[in-house]
Amino acid sequence: MPNIRVKENEPFEVAIRRFKRTVEKTGLLTELRAREFYEKPTAERKRKAAAAVKRQ
Numbered sequence: 277m278p279n280i281r282v283k284e285n286e287p288f289e290v291a292i293r294r295f296k297r298t299v300e301k302t303g304l305l306t307e308l309r310a311r312e313f314y315e316k317p318t319a320e321r322k323r324k325a326a327a328a329v330k331r332q
Contacts, residue, residue, distance in 0.1 A: 279298075280298060
């Protein structure tokens with residue numbers, strides 16, 4: 277779980293922006309969305325293969 281320390285006299289909006297950036301860099305939301313529903317192993321392999329083809 278990413279965490280940040282709010283500095284003295286730091287506006288709340290800036291702290292939220294830093295936290296959002298940290299969460300995005302760690303890929304936490306992407307992982308949560310991927311694990312939201314069960315994905316069959318065959319569907320997972322198919323998705324990963326399609327992503328590999330798309331990358332090339």
